[in-house]
Amino acid sequence: MADGVPTWEEVARDHGRFLYNVAYRLAGNDVDAQDLVQEALIRVRKGLETYEPGSLEGWLARIVTNVFLDEVRRKRRRPTEAFPSNPDLVLPPTAAADEATENLSDDVQAALARLPEEFRVAVVLCDIADLSYEQISASLGVPVGTVRSRLHRARRLLRAALAEDTA
Amino acid sequence: MTPEPDDRLSGYLDGELDAAERAAVDSLLAQSDAWRNTLTEVQWARDTVRALPWHDAPAGFWDDIALESLGATAPHRWRHPFRVLAGAAAAAVVVAAFAVPLEDRDSGNRRGGSTAPRSTATSLPDRSTVQSGSGGGSGDDTNLLQDMVNVALDPFDW
Numbered sequence: 001m002a003d004g005v006p007t008w009e010e011v012a013r014d015h016g017r018f019l020y021n022v023a024y025r026l027a028g029n030d031v032d033a034q035d036l037v038q039e040a041l042i043r044v045r046k047g048l049e050t051y052e053p054g055s056l057e058g059w060l061a062r063i064v065t066n067v068f069l070d071e072v073r074r075k076r077r078r079p080t081e082a083f084p085s086n087p088d089l090v091l092p093p094t095a096a097a098d099e100a101t102e103n104l105s106d107d108v109q110a111a112l113a114r115l116p117e118e119f120r121v122a123v124v125l126c127d128i129a130d131l132s133y134e135q136i137s138a139s140l141g142v143p144v145g146t147v148r149s150r151l152h153r154a155r156r157l158l159r160a161a162l163a164e165d166t167a
Numbered sequence: 168m169t170p171e172p173d174d175r176l177s178g179y180l181d182g183e184l185d186a187a188e189r190a191a192v193d194s195l196l197a198q199s200d201a202w203r204n205t206l207t208e209v210q211w212a213r214d215t216v217r218a219l220p221w222h223d224a225p226a227g228f229w230d231d232i233a234l235e236s237l238g239a240t241a242p243h244r245w246r247h248p249f250r251v252l253a254g255a256a257a258a259a260v261v262v263a264a265f266a267v268p269l270e271d272r273d274s275g276n277r278r279g280g281s282t283a284p285r286s287t288a289t290s291l292p293d294r295s296t297v298q299s300g301s302g303g304g305s306g307d308d309t310n311l312l313q314d315m316v317n318v319a320l321d322p323f324d325w
């Protein structure tokens with residue numbers, strides 16, 4: 001590492017596990033997580049040229065999140081109905097949600113994967129990547145108040161969804 | 168009359184409120200069952216996500232990344248395996264077309280035999296046989312992914 005800037009190999013070796021964990025929690029499955037990580041590492045390689053030493057894992061979390069959101073935007077269709085504004089409304093169950101799961105981790109990941117992407121990103125960046133609201137705000141280009149609002153609604157939806165799954 | 172519980176509760180939990188906001192929430196929590204109940208719910212959700220175990224990459228994933236970094240002068244953009252195979256097949260067709268001997272083109276320099284196509288794609292692991300790590304997601308990932316892109320955001324201004 002020169003002047004606090006890691007090499008690409010150091011990033012992959014020392015922070016790859018973190019990177020993959022964040023990617024998996026965003027994507028919800030290993031296949032997409034692998035794609036996210038591979039694309040993120042390409043961006044890391046390029047970004048290291050201008051990287052300023054600071055919170056490396058925060059920087060990595062932002063990169064993989066941007067890759068994820070770029071992919072979501074690429075695939076997104078205009079919705080046919082608005083997302084319900086009532087945070088107490090449980091997310092519609094999917095085939096995966098109806099399956100009996102062996103442990104809470106599977107239930108939580110399934111519920112996380114069913115959140116709208118912007119909500120999921122807020123939860124993952126805060127509770128998995130451990131970023132501050134300010135860091136999340138900078139990553140997503142939204143006000144801190146928006147971060148807090150998304151996080152709060154996401155948590156209420158998760159609670160409702162998990163209560164429904166275990167009922 | 169106390170207001171409905173709001174997102175200050177998440178800020179409160181995460182230590183992201185300023186002193187004045189924190190004092191206001193403390194007061195509301197002291198007065199209101201609804202605020203306390205919502206705090207309990209939100210805290211449960213936050214702590215549950217934070218307690219998720221690390222999900223590691225499938226076996227061989229990082230070996231492939233290392234090989235990629237050793238073998239490539241510029242990183243390849245990994246695509247879905249089908250696209251990579253399709254691209255490799257197309258490249259092979261092009262190379263094969265030039266490898267076919269051309270009669271009477273140049274009597275002194277007749278090309279023959281086949282030229283091994285230069286690989287344009289890195290050998291990819293067969294993801295369908297990769298074992299997932301601990302804490303893996305539930306089945307039917309295609310439906311989950313489709314659901315994700317189908318859910319709309321609240322269009323209202325935040």
